[in-house]
Amino acid sequence: MTVDVNLATDEEKHRDHPPIRWRELLSLLLLVVLSDLTIYRTEGFAGPAALFVIAPLLIWFGAPRRVISFSVFVVTTLLLIAAAKLLWSGSGLLVICGLTLLFAFAMSLTGQVPYMLEICLFTAQTLVAGNRGLSYYGDRFRERSDSTRGTRWMNIVMPSAAALMFGSIFLLANPDLVAAFSERMQNVVLSLKRWLHGFSTWEIVFWCVSLWISVGLLRPIVSRATRKEAAVDQPAKERAPLYSPFRNTLLTVIGLFGVYLAFEFRTLWFREFPDGFYYSGYAHEGAAWLTLALGLATIVLSLIFRVQTLSDPRLGWLKKLAWVWSLENSLLAVTVYHRLMIYVGFNGMTRMRVVGFLGITCVAIGFALVVWKIIHHQRFTWLMRRQLWTVAGAVFVYAVLPVDMLVHTYNVRRILAGDPAPSVQISVHPITNDGYIVLTPLLKSGNEIIREGVRAMLAARMGSLEQTFIKQNSLGWTALQYGDHKAREQLVLIEPDFETYYDPTLREQALDRFHEYSYQWY
Numbered sequence: 001m002t003v004d005v006n007l008a009t010d011e012e013k014h015r016d017h018p019p020i021r022w023r024e025l026l027s028l029l030l031l032v033v034l035s036d037l038t039i040y041r042t043e044g045f046a047g048p049a050a051l052f053v054i055a056p057l058l059i060w061f062g063a064p065r066r067v068i069s070f071s072v073f074v075v076t077t078l079l080l081i082a083a084a085k086l087l088w089s090g091s092g093l094l095v096i097c098g099l100t101l102l103f104a105f106a107m108s109l110t111g112q113v114p115y116m117l118e119i120c121l122f123t124a125q126t127l128v129a130g131n132r133g134l135s136y137y138g139d140r141f142r143e144r145s146d147s148t149r150g151t152r153w154m155n156i157v158m159p160s161a162a163a164l165m166f167g168s169i170f171l172l173a174n175p176d177l178v179a180a181f182s183e184r185m186q187n188v189v190l191s192l193k194r195w196l197h198g199f200s201t202w203e204i205v206f207w208c209v210s211l212w213i214s215v216g217l218l219r220p221i222v223s224r225a226t227r228k229e230a231a232v233d234q235p236a237k238e239r240a241p242l243y244s245p246f247r248n249t250l251l252t253v254i255g256l257f258g259v260y261l262a263f264e265f266r267t268l269w270f271r272e273f274p275d276g277f278y279y280s281g282y283a284h285e286g287a288a289w290l291t292l293a294l295g296l297a298t299i300v301l302s303l304i305f306r307v308q309t310l311s312d313p314r315l316g317w318l319k320k321l322a323w324v325w326s327l328e329n330s331l332l333a334v335t336v337y338h339r340l341m342i343y344v345g346f347n348g349m350t351r352m353r354v355v356g357f358l359g360i361t362c363v364a365i366g367f368a369l370v371v372w373k374i375i376h377h378q379r380f381t382w383l384m385r386r387q388l389w390t391v392a393g394a395v396f397v398y399a400v401l402p403v404d405m406l407v408h409t410y411n412v413r414r415i416l417a418g419d420p421a422p423s424v425q426i427s428v429h430p431i432t433n434d435g436y437i438v439l440t441p442l443l444k445s446g447n448e449i450i451r452e453g454v455r456a457m458l459a460a461r462m463g464s465l466e467q468t469f470i471k472q473n474s475l476g477w478t479a480l481q482y483g484d485h486k487a488r489e490q491l492v493l494i495e496p497d498f499e500t501y502y503d504p505t506l507r508e509q510a511l512d513r514f515h516e517y518s519y520q521w522y
Contacts, residue, residue: 017136017219018064027062028214031055035210037478040203044472044479045090049083052098056105062218067111075105075114078396085400089434089483094399100392106217116388126216133215243312246304250321253297257328264335268342287339287356290332294363297329298370302383305374319374326371333364347521348411348422350429351403358394365390404435412441415450420518423450426457427518433487436461440490443497453514459501460511462491 034054038047056079060066082098104114107122114122301322309315340356366387373383408431411422426439442454465488472479501507 017133020137021064024062024064024218027058027218028211031058031062031214031217032207032210034058035214036203036207039210040206042478043475044481045086045095046480047478048090048095048098049086050478052079052083052086052102055102059106059217060109063106063109064219066109069108069111071108071113072105075101075108079105081400082396085402087480087482089402089432089481091399093395097396097399103217106220110220115385116392117385122220125221126213128216129219129221130212130214130216132221133219134212136219137215239312239314241308243309243314243318246309247318247321249300249304250318250325253300254321254325254328257325257332261328261331261335268335268338287336287343287360290336290339291356291360291363294329294332294336294360294367297325297332298363298367301325301367302370302373302380305370306380310377322371322374326367329367330364333360333367336360346421348414348425349407350425351407354401354403354407355398358398362390362394402434404432405438408435409438412438415445415447416441420447420450421521423447423453423514424518424521427453427515428522433461433465433483437487437490440494443494449513449517452510453517455498456501456507456510456514458491458494458498459507461487462495462498463502465491 034051038051042048056076079098079101082094082101086094086098100119103123103126104119107114107119112118112122304318305322309318312318337357337360340353340360344353369383369386369390372378408426411425414422426442431439436458439454439458442450443458445451445454465484468484469488472481472484501510
């Protein structure tokens with residue numbers, strides 16, 4: 001009986017802890033080194049970019065258990081997109097997205113679908129899994145040390161000692177090789193000295209944390225029971241106690257939304273807006289409130305169509321009311337887009353208006369998911385997982401898009417077409433190098449104030465780019481931002497067009513005139 005118990009215990013341990021392979025240990029070592037170079041010692045966003053490209057390869061190479069799934073390919077693609085944008089022009093938000101995707105990649109290798117809440121749980125359990133994995137390594141090492149007498153180590157030590165001894169003799173027999181080897185060793189020593197100069201005890205702590213997390217990523221705790229999503233089982237037909245309140249609620253909001261939509265189309269569509277029209281209140285603040293109304297409608301509709309409601313024999317009538325309200329919500333989403341376009345038409349595009357378009361798109365997709373849930377009788381968990389995917393997707397899209405490039409391409413096109421209002425977005429808002437690249441056509445603008453203001457802005461940016469270029473070269477490859485180099489190359493080509501404004505006095509005068517002129521459309 002005791003033997004059977006021991007056998008069962010061994011089988012369970014083997015299932016929970018796959019055998020340790022050399023590639024797993026090599027991957028752990030390389031992951032720690034990679035983390036040190038791309039996180040601890042990084043000076044910019046090129047370091048994390050390298051991490052998000054190389055780390056998945058190491059995790060794949062070293063993982064004891066690997067499951068090929070569609071999620072693996074999707075997450076890998078998103079990681080490559082994030083790495084490319086980080087190399088071009090990085091941001092802290094994109095680094096957070098990349099780290100989330102890295103955990104999602106390790107999770108996908110176990111065969112799990114990386115829903116957002118599950119990614120959070122997987123990230124949290126990595127610490128526990130790392131502790132368990134390190135304990136397993138220690139147990140296996142002690143077992144091996146007890147069962148061997150050192151002969152395996154001698155298989156490595158003796159040949160290495162022989163190679164070192166005879167190699168040194170052959171080296172000393174050739175003066176040219178001695179000179180070349182001495183020079184190389186001197187470079188190695190200097191590199192080691194520079195590395196040790198920046199070394200601290202905290203780096204050892206960072207290595208330990210990196211090792212701990214890496215073990216957790218390679219040997220995560222995987223649930224033995226994998227549950228697949230399923231629609232709600234249809235219970236016996238039974239009248240829902242809240243059917244009448246739900247029906248009356250839907251009738252009320254249908255009437256209210258109908259009246260408001262008629263008012264919206266009458267007051268804000270197909271009309272010329274007079275001078276002094278409150279663009280910010282209607283198109284900015286108003287759009288935010290209508291987006292909130294859509295979000296609340298999503299919650300209300302989801303709460304109405306619960307399991308009890310779906311089993312009511314009168315469900316058909318309730319669904320018809322839901323479809324009418326859904327149509328009204330779709331029209332309400334169109335009005336939000338329209339309000340945002342009113343604001344864009346007034347004085348151009350900005351980063352926050354991009355956020356607004358993405359936000360209302362998230363809400364609209366969320367409402368569509370609720371409708372899908374009702375039609376297919378899906379569970380609330382199904383809805384929440386996809387709602388969080390939608391929000392995460394919008395954040396990722398914003399993080400990887402060259403937002404300033406897109407925004408100011410639109411603004412420049414409007415200005416060159418004879419509408420100077422979008423110039424305020426160039427004057428008052430900070431602009432990345434992506435945005436500066438697309439401002440150059442304004443050097444041919446017929447509006448003198450805008451043209452000279454942009455010339456002054458390009459001169460100021462050129463000066464900061466020169467400093468950035470020197471700093472990045474001194475910090476090393478992890479500080480590389482290809483977007484900065486590209487912007488500098490393009491500005492160097494047109495430098496004669498704005499070099500007059502290297503004079504600080506002339507530059508400030510031109511910028512002040514530009515700011516005062518454009519502020520009338522703020």
